[in-house]
Amino acid sequence: MPLLSNGRLLFNQVPKGYPIPGITTVYDESQTIDLENVPLEGGFLTKLLVISVDPYLRGKMRESGSFSYSDAYIIGEPLYNYGVGVVVRSEHEGVRPGDHINGVFPFQEYIVSRNLDGFEILDNAEKLPWSLYVGVAGMPGRSSYYAWKEYSAARKGDTVFISGGAGPVGSLVVQFAKVDGLKVIASAGTDDKVKFVQSLGADVVFNYKTTNTRDVLAKEGPIDIYWDNVGGEILEAALDNASVGARFIECGMISGYNSPSYHIKNLIQIIARQLKLFGFLGNNPYLNEKYDKDFRQEIPKRLANGELKYNEDFTYGLKNAGQAILDVQTGRNFGKSIVVVSEE
């Protein structure tokens, strides 16, 4: 079989602001692979089908050595994130050709893996689209489900405010909150996104670019729970409109990922209103141990029977992944951003 080019998206340069395709990241076709003969050394060869683009990737595009969420990307090496691939060849006794593998993959068309550490062979009894396993049935879904259960202390009649309501995390949280009997206020960045969040059952949805967040919260609050995906000025508004004892679930602060952080001037409200703030990451092992079983039993079924809604934003081809990464930082994506690397 002839050599194929094995396309990769490489981390090229630490960005100062937004990650620019062709500068921050570059698509590279210089490597080749012989699918039939590449040595597996007891491992398996996977063709990457879909790979996830998430806001947190921006935090990995930094100088190495500085502490953050997780390790920094390495200049000249492929980026990596959650993906789903299909096995092409295998010398591993636990893996068969045709198996679908979920885990953290490099942004690379074909990958040889030595073992299953960190990977899972997807059973997918519900026949969900594979892309869901990096979205609502994967890390973003788990983030939503775990933290809502662990930190919200939601009581029927509570009011929750969710920023980034149209994203994969926010849109699930909207639905969890409605099932729990809450009044849901949500923000999004375009009128189309607002309509989508309304269709999920949220009570009050607004475009934060055209409507003043403080005005909405003053009228519709106070809020008992704030699910924060954006930080900055919106977080400041939430602090001023929280009820005594409110819970703030700190999931993301995207407003500060690509520009200097906003000066939040009212942190004293944490004390004055006796707030609890919970910062967490989707890969928290404690939460995973506690809630993974329930998540697996509950969420794929609810997705399959249409009870839980979701929205996906596909980008086709790894060469366009750099643009998808930028779009997630600027909010141009509408729904879970997925790069479709190869067809099955």
Added chain:
Amino acid sequence: MPLLSNGRLLFNQVPKGYPIPGITTVYDESQTIDLENVPLEGGFLTKLLVISVDPYLRGKMRESGSFSYSDAYIIGEPLYNYGVGVVVRSEHEGVRPGDHINGVFPFQEYIVSRNLDGFEILDNAEKLPWSLYVGVAGMPGRSSYYAWKEYSAARKGDTVFISGGAGPVGSLVVQFAKVDGLKVIASAGTDDKVKFVQSLGADVVFNYKTTNTRDVLAKEGPIDIYWDNVGGEILEAALDNASVGARFIECGMISGYNSPSYHIKNLIQIIARQLKLFGFLGNNPYLNEKYDKDFRQEIPKRLANGELKYNEDFTYGLKNAGQAILDVQTGRNFGKSIVVVSEE
């Protein structure tokens, strides 16, 4: 009996920065009282012995109508806070002359109260100095005890950082943490305060005005618990030196009470390090219900037998209370600030 002047400390003007004696607060002797004949209408007459000066009073010196810890002081009316008085006369069946009453009193030498709502007649089986009931055996002591129990999740071997370590709250927390087997890092604002905190058993104590907090925390951390009395730049340093999953107990942010808030630029660490922040007030009813009984059984005894140490800073005479209030904001006090209003 002749009319006595009944001195009061009045709230005179909302301060822009520090509360200045004679401007923000004024001492007033224009009211008089006839101790033998003042009508009690079924209530009781108390002579105020001691009244507490706390950092949080600054938050009450604001325009009315803005939300904060608690109600704003009213221009032209006396300030008020926790105090202990002795009953001079009573028409109330539950109160006898000579009883010592603890509760929130106006800054006023003699007070007629209609009933015991919000007051407690002190039993004081341990014969503690009355002043302790507005300090380590009172609200500041409860704040320390309740929040340490509720939020610290302290485990032997953990490292805790306590800012404001020489204050009534901080100095108790230092001692609770040592009993629990923690490594204790504490900061204070003078070398004398540093020595005092060292005498409480803290492992690493430094003067934050002459030593860089970040350097200390980088060397002695990471910290598993941060007890925050100051906020601002010190909180920012603590965020950068927290272990994953650390608990931040937000008790005060005095660095921002008298000047514009510092721009904390690394709130993203709340997510990156998966921190929990707990804001609370000393009068939290949930915490009081949960821990008051234990506090009463444990703390006065430990104070009486010398097991728990404390420091008090007395100001004599209500006419000097305005200065005491300023001193607590600037950190000139050394230990719990108490105004001795009258001798018994």
